[in-house]
Amino acid sequence: MxxxxxxxxxxxxxxxxxxxxxHELAPLAACYGRILAQDLSALVSHPSATDSALDGVACREADTLQASPDTPARLRLIGESRAGAAFPGAVSTGEAVRIYTGAPLPDGADAICPVEQLRDAGEGHTELLRPASPRDVRHAGSDFRAGEVVLRAGQLLTPQRVALAAALGHARLPVRxxxxxxxxxxxxxxxxxxxxxxxxxxxxxxxxxxxxxxxxxxxxxxxxxxxxxxxxxxxxxxxxxxxxxxxxxxxxxxxxxxxxxxxxxxxxxxxxxxxxxxxxxxxxxxxxxxxxxxxxxxxxxxxxxxxxxxxxxxxxxGLPTRTVRLRAGENFRALPDKTAFWRGVLREGAVVEYPKQASSVLRSLSESDVLVIVPEGQPVRAGEEVEVMLS
The missing domain is CATH 3.40.980.10 (MoaB/Mog-like domain)
Structure with missing residues (x-):
């Protein structure tokens, strides 16, 4: 048999x-440690608007390309944007808006300069000691977009995934x-x-x-x-x-x-x-x-x-076994009529065999990094790729 x-x-x-x-629908607070029964799509986009990744000023990158401590870029401050209270106007050449983390980016602005790189210039102006960066702008939907499948059926609902489900807009989740x-x-x-x-x-x-x-x-x-x-x-x-x-x-x-x-x-x-x-x-x-x-x-x-x-x-x-492929640092023997799951240890980017493979050596599972999967009758040679299960 x-x-x-x-x-x-x-x-x-x-x-x-x-x-x-x-499956049943469970409130978020009762979902920790449960298994998601269905794929979960985003009900909203995140961020919901293009915003700032840090505190500083929002401005036009082109106005700041030559900015340095010796030759700062001088911009006129015309307002501020904070989470829940966006700046209502638009930024023009030579202007900037104070902005805070998570606040919507004003129209006309395309870059952020962090507060640590600003110097007060008086009379409603600020000086930028380095160019403003578009990399500090978080574009709407850059994390996920409405309708996108973000969590998959079969995943264990860890605290991180429950938090993500909440950000997707779900108050109750389908769980197994x-x-x-x-x-x-x-x-x-x-x-x-x-x-x-x-x-x-x-x-x-x-x-x-x-x-x-x-x-x-x-x-x-x-x-x-x-x-x-x-x-x-x-x-x-x-x-x-x-x-x-x-x-x-x-x-x-x-x-x-x-x-x-x-x-x-x-x-x-x-x-x-x-x-x-x-x-x-x-x-x-x-x-x-x-x-x-x-x-x-x-x-x-x-x-x-x-x-x-x-x-x-x-x-x-409900999920298949998760595996990755690694380079074999030594030969792994095959069995003629069985798939072998040898305990393996990672060494300098390759996997080698744990020295004790007896089924009674329980510490081997604690001290090994992976299970090396060697199919029936198919030995793996040093230098070849081998499929492994992460411990």
Missing amino acids: HVSLDEARSSFAALLASRLAA PRLRVGLLSTGDEVVEPGERLQEGQVYNSNLYGLLGLVQQSGHETLMLGSAPDSPRALSQALERAGGADLLLTSGGVSMGRYDLVRDLLIEDGEVAFWKVRMRPGGPALCGSWRGTPLFGLPGNPVSALVVFEVLVRPALT
């Missing part, structure tokens, strides 16, 4: 499709439903951080890594803790999820005697796929248990978190 990455993504997205199909995701780690060896660790045990790091990744993807979490290697205990732990929209488990999906999540879905659920042609994370399992979608992540910490980024996050956000 091995599937390709594309098949795995499509299959899991189909399981969640009905739960993510609808916030799924309730149950998180469960499995295995007799798993204990909570802070407890005394016995030989052979491990702390429940997967739970807390997945908690952050789900929240970053715009959804809520339900912490189910850990379940020992017992079919009854596993079922009871999953039952605590109540009305969860999705169950995410870690561990118990490989081929061992105690890989009980796999057995649970085979015997008491439905399996959409088991095993993906990728490394790390090949044993990933997807299906449903009692009508609730379930994604079984491997127990090794690196595998669990990488599989989430590659397969789970795209389904939760």
Whole structure:
């Protein structure tokens, strides 16, 4: 039942499709951390009028081209323009208007000289110690224009994007439903951080890594803790999820005697796929248990978190995995039948392999910069471009 990455993504997205199909309109103050459900266009242009980027004077550039501290340009001040109170007239040759940041540019003016480069000349005049610059003029619509699509469906609504949505003129935003995701780690060896660790045990790091990744993807979490290697205990732990929209488990999906999540879905659920042609994370399992979608992540910490980024996050956000291309600083080996996601480090404009690639080396994800994507059977040579996912 091995599937390709594309098949795995499509299959899991189909399981969640009905739960993510609808959207709701939420007020701006309730949108932080949500996922935008539709493209968002500007209702207005920004700036709404051509204005000044700084405090100074607005004038004609041609009047100031020879201005310097030794030969300043002398202009007559005829008024001022400030935000909310534009100068009503026009600027002619030899004239200037005091202007403040964000204030509309008067008719006739095409450049700004900053206040630091002005000198009072008395009798209603000012002297410019350098030429006025058109670069300090912000033209109407230079940020965005009315009707322009500025935010895209699937984007996480960070504070910066909520502020942008407000500037676009929207008081309410279409957001995707916030799924309730149950998180469960499995295995007799798993204990909570802070407890005394016995030989052979491990702390429940997967739970807390997945908690952050789900929240970053715009959804809520339900912490189910850990379940020992017992079919009854596993079922009871999953039952605590109540009305969860999705169950995410870690561990118990490989081929061992105690890989009980796999057995649970085979015997008491439905399996959409088991095993993906990728490394790390090949044993990933997807299906449903009692009508609730379930994604079984491997127990090794690196595998669990990488599989989430590659397969789970795209389904939760509706966005494809974001990648860029970099120069390979060394050879990256390929696997004959799996897409490899090697941890990589940036060195002098190129990417090289992190020295420890074992799935149990959790610090490697913290210390690496990217995941280097090497397709099945296609090794990458030093100096070639390689596709990477940013960590």
